Amino acid sequence: MMQIQTMNKIDPAGLAILEQDGFQVGDTVDAPEGLLLRSAKIHDMEFPASLLAIARAGAGTNNIPVDRCAQAGIVVFNTPGANANAVKELAIAAMLLASRNIIGGSDWVREQAAAGVDVAAAVEKGKSAFVGPEIMGKTLGVVGLGAIGVLVANTAIAMGMEVIGYDPYLSVETALRLDRHVRIVKDESILWKSSDYVTLHLPYMPQTKDTVNAQVLAEMKEGVRVINLARGELVNDEAMLAALESGKVACYVTDFPNSRIVTDPRVVAIPHLGASSPESERNCAVMAAQELVDYLENGNIRNSVNFPSAVMDRGGAARVCVIHRNVPSVLASLTAALSQQGLNIENLTNKSAKEYAYTMVDVDGDVSADTEAAIRGLENVIRVRVLH
Ligand SMILES: NC(=O)c1ccc[n+]([C@@H]2O[C@H](COP(=O)([O-])OP(=O)(O)OC[C@H]3O[C@@H](n4cnc5c(N)ncnc54)[C@H](O)[C@@H]3O)[C@@H](O)[C@H]2O)c1
Ligand SMILES: O=C(O)[C@H](O)COP(=O)(O)O
DSSP: OOOOSSOOOOOOHHHHHHHTTEEESSSSSSSOOOESSSSOTTTTTOOOOOOEEEEEESSSOTTOOOHHHHHTTTTEEOOOOTTTTHHHHHHHHHHHHHHHHHHHHHHHHHHHHHOOOOOHHHHHHHGGGGOOSSSTTOOOEOOSSHHHHHHHHHHHHHHHHHHEEEOOTHHHHHHEEOOOOOOOOOHHHHHHHHHEEEOOOOOOOOTTSSSSSSHHHSSSSSSEEEEEOGGGBOOOOHHHHHHHHTSSEEEESSSSSOGGGEEEEEOOOOOOOOTTHHHHHHHHHHHHHHHHHHHHHOOOSSBSSSSBBOOHHHHHHHEEEEESSSSSTHHHHHHHHHHHHTEEEEEEEEEEETTTEEEEEEEOOOOOHHHHHHTTTTTTTEEEEEEO
């Protein structure tokens, strides 16, 4: 029985898929073939030899050592778009919270009540302290036009905003989903200079650390409102605190607060709730579980962040799955090893992505232990599995 170790609380709908397929699931298992997690940080984790795949029920994979996994032949999956609507809704809420001082007003009302003041009378006298601008007619800059950024941009257009989008890797597929009124810029400086609101929807990786830094903040409009539901590391905290202090930034909404950033009262600190809706937790868990099942049972790879997509209908008596380096001759050596045993190839797929490649071969007979060992011993082969 194959084992899946969970490293966060996972929606029961996802766990049910695994259990119905005969997997043993738990937060402590002996020798897991798969890990299923959300934001658990596993950079320092030593992976057991049994581990074949890791599924991140969510979008960001910066909590996983993706490259180390590739080198070890461990396939890392995420669930693209499965929590995008939840984040989009929170981004819209964040823009409104950044504008209308709902939190400050609500806190003040409670303080009045606690002080024994007649709240109904106090609100009419005190409300002018909480005036804030509407978002209609203002300009929103969306940095990163992926699953979430597109939804935020389109919703903002529907709410009467002007929208500027920046994404150096914008795909044609995504561009087609964008409202035609979204202005796409190639120079991010235009976005920083023109936006009343800036919202970040790009991944965190070494190259995107401190995307919002002192220099970028200096380019922004006076009184800009910045929303970060992507990752804390994308914004330089010290630069943001200085910009809040000077009034350059009127409000910073972050889903990734830390002890330092919450020292400023103009920070709205959300406890990483972007994907915390029942709908999104279920979507992510179901997609992640399906990806694990299809890979562990059939060798199919969908939505991996470190290996190419490869899907082939099952056929033949056995399937040989080989993760290897993307260099010449591996395929020739692999098919030679199978022919040596007299096996006929019924179907074959070979996909590559950068330095790695993945091959699935369906053959008409059982693969002997000697043939499997011969394939495993081939130069540039990283991992071999034979599925029946
Ligand atoms: N707060 C939350 O709970 C929550 C939930 C989901 C995702 N996220 C974060 O949001 C990020 C985006 O999620 P998504 O589902 O839209 O991912 P996605 O992969 O669909 O989109 C990310 C987009 O960012 C673009 N991008 C990459 N580098 C960029 C750069 N330097 N400048 C501008 N754009 C750049 C990519 O081309 C891509 O289009 C995730 O990586 C994750 O960190 C947070
Ligand atoms: O990248 C993501 O998908 C989000 O940050 C959600 O993280 P969570 O699953 O821990 O809520």
